[in-house]
Amino acid sequence: MAAAYDGIIIGAGVMGASSALQLAAAGMKKLLVVEKGPGVGSGSTGRSTAIIRQTYSNYEVSLMAHEALRLFQNWRDFVRLPQERAHFNNCGVMFLFRNDEPSLPHILAMHRRVGVRSSVLDADDKARMFPDLDFAATPPELVEAGGGESHEVQALYEHEGGFADPVGTAEDMLDAARALGVEVRFRTRVTAIRQVGGRVRAVELARDAGREEVHAPVVVNCAGPWAMRLNELAGYPLAHRMVPVRVQIVCKHFSERLKGPLPMMADMVSGFYCRLEASGTQLILGSVKEEDEREEVADPDHYNEVADAPFRERLLALLHNRVPTFKVRGRITSYAGLYTINKVDSHPIIDQSELQGYFNVNGFSGHGFKLSPVVGMIVAQKVLGQWGRGSTAVPLDFFDKDRKPLATHWGGVIA
Numbered sequence: 266m267a268a269a270y271d272g273i274i275i276g277a278g279v280m281g282a283s284s285a286l287q288l289a290a291a292g293m294k295k296l297l298v299v300e301k302g303p304g305v306g307s308g309s310t311g312r313s314t315a316i317i318r319q320t321y322s323n324y325e326v327s328l329m330a331h332e333a334l335r336l337f338q339n340w341r342d343f344v345r346l347p348q349e350r351a352h353f354n355n356c357g358v359m360f361l362f363r364n365d366e367p368s369l370p371h372i373l374a375m376h377r378r379v380g381v382r383s384s385v386l387d388a389d390d391k392a393r394m395f396p397d398l399d400f401a402a403t404p405p406e407l408v409e410a411g412g413g414e415s416h417e418v419q420a421l422y423e424h425e426g427g428f429a430d431p432v433g434t435a436e437d438m439l440d441a442a443r444a445l446g447v448e449v450r451f452r453t454r455v456t457a458i459r460q461v462g463g464r465v466r467a468v469e470l471a472r473d474a475g476r477e478e479v480h481a482p483v484v485v486n487c488a489g490p491w492a493m494r495l496n497e498l499a500g501y502p503l504a505h506r507m508v509p510v511r512v513q514i515v516c517k518h519f520s521e522r523l524k525g526p527l528p529m530m531a532d533m534v535s536g537f538y539c540r541l542e543a544s545g546t547q548l549i550l551g552s553v554k555e556e557d558e559r560e561e562v563a564d565p566d567h568y569n570e571v572a573d574a575p576f577r578e579r580l581l582a583l584l585h586n587r588v589p590t591f592k593v594r595g596r597i598t599s600y601a602g603l604y605t606i607n608k609v610d611s612h613p614i615i616d617q618s619e620l621q622g623y624f625n626v627n628g629f630s631g632h633g634f635k636l637s638p639v640v641g642m643i644v645a646q647k648v649l650g651q652w653g654r655g656s657t658a659v660p661l662d663f664f665d666k667d668r669k670p671l672a673t674h675w676g677g678v679i680a
C-alpha cells in the first residue's frame with residue numbers, strides 16, 4: 266500500500282524548510298519534505314546573498330521583513346536547537362540615493378509606520394561611520410566628461426539590517442521541523458502529481474532507479490525556480506507566470522586594510538550592491554538594476570552558472586569608484602543563481618491553487634531569504650487555519666493568487 270502523509274512539501278530551500286517548521290508547529294502530524302538535490306539549499310537558497318533589509322515600496326513587505334528581522338535577531342529562541350548554524354550579522358544596511366531622489370520622504374514615512382530604525386546620514390555621520398566610501402564619487406560614465414557639478418549622494422541607513430548564512434538558516438529551520446517529527450528525504454524528485462475530482466491525492470517520487478507513490482491531501486510547492494514545472498505536472502498552471510531569471514554575483518577577494526566598517530550597501534546611483542563575506546576578506550557584489558534581472562532561463566537545471574566577463578568588469582569599476590580604499594583588482598570569482606520572478610507584479614504567491622489541497626509558495630524574486638521565517642507562518646495559517654511558531658500582522662490576502670496586481674514604486678529591485 267502507498268505510504269500516507271498529512272502533507273508533502275516539495276523543495277528544501279528556505280521556503281520548504283520554513284513551511285515544514287510552521288506546519289509541524291501548527292499541528293500537522295505526518296509531514297514529508299522531498300528534495301531532489303543532495304542537501305538543503307540546492308536551488309536559489311544556496312546562491313543567495315542573504316541580505317536582511319526592510320526598505321520596500323509596499324508597507325506589507327516592509328512589515329514582513331521587519332517581523333522576520335526580529336526572528337533573525339533572536340534566532341536561537343526561534344529554532345530552539347541545541348546548536349544553531351545561522352548567525353545574524355548586524356552590519357547595517359545603507360542605501361545611496363541621488364540628492365533629488367523623490368521617494369525618500371515616502372520611504373522614511375514607511376519606516377516610521379513599520380518601526381524600522383533608520384537615519385539619513387549627514388556629512389559628519391558619513392565621514393565618521395564609513396571613511397572608506399567616497400559619497401561624492403563622479404559616476405564612471407561621467408568621469409570622461411569631467412564630472413561637472415557635485416555628485417554627493419544621500420545615505421539612508423537602516424541600523425538593524427545585515428545578513429545571515431542562507432544554507433545555515435534553511436538547515437536550522439529544517440532541523441527544527443525534524444525535531445517536531447517531520448521526515449526529510451534528499452535525492453528524491455517529485456515526478457508526478459496525482460489528483461482525484463479536483464483534489465490533490467498523491468505524488469510520485471523517484472529516487473535512484475526506484476519510483477514510489479505517496480499519498481497526501483496537502484501538497485505544498487516550494488520548488489523555487491522549478492515551481493512552474495511542478496504546476497505543469499499538477500495540471501494547474503498559475504495565472505501568474507513565475508519565471509526563473511539568471512542573476513550574477515561577483516566575489517572580490519581583497520587584502521587592503523579598510524579604514525572602517527562597510528555596511529551592506531545598495532548604491533542605487535551607481536547601480537550595484539555589496540556586502541562583506543568570509544570574515545571580511547571578500548566582498549560580494551550584485552546589480553540593483555532591473556535590466557540585469559531579465560535573462561529568463563528555460564531550464565533551471567541547465568544554465569550558465571558563472572557571471573559574464575563584462576558584468577564582472579562593470580561591477581568592479583563601480584565598486585572601485587565608490588570605495589577608493591580598494592586599490593587593486595584582487596582575485597575575482599563569480600557565480601550566477603536564479604531568482605523566481607512573478608511577471609505580473611514581482612510579488613510572491615502563497616495560496617491554494619485551483620487544485621484543492623495543492624499550494625503555491627513561489628515568486629520571491631531577490632527578497633525571499635529575509636522573508637522566509639515568516640512565510641512558513643502564512644503557509645500554516647492558509648493550510649491549517651492555525652498559526653505555528655509565531656504569527657504575522659501582514660494581511661494574508663496580500664499573497665492571494667486572485668489579488669489585484671500590486672504596485673512597485675521603484676522597479677523590480679527594491680520591489
Ligand SMILES: Cc1cc2nc3c(=O)[nH]c(=O)nc-3n(C[C@H](O)[C@H](O)[C@H](O)COP(=O)(O)OP(=O)(O)OC[C@H]3O[C@@H](n4cnc5c(N)ncnc54)[C@H](O)[C@@H]3O)c2cc1C
Pocket residue numbers: 275276277278279280281299300301302305306307308309310311312313314315316317453454455456487488489490491495512513514601602603604626627629630631632633634635636
Ligand atoms: C544570487 C541571489 C541573491 C539573492 N539575494 C537575496 C538577498 O540578498 N536577500 C533576500 O532576501 N533574498 C535573496 N535572494 C532570493 C532568495 O534567495 C530566494 O527568494 C529564496 O532562496 C527562494 O527559496 P525557495 O525555497 O523558494 O527556492 P529554492 O532555494 O530554489 O528551493 C527550491 C528547492 O526545490 C527543489 N526542487 C525543485 N523541483 C523539485 C522536484 N521536482 N522534486 C523535489 N525537489 C525539487 C530544488 O532542488 C530546490 O532545492 C537571492 C537569490 C539569488 C539567486
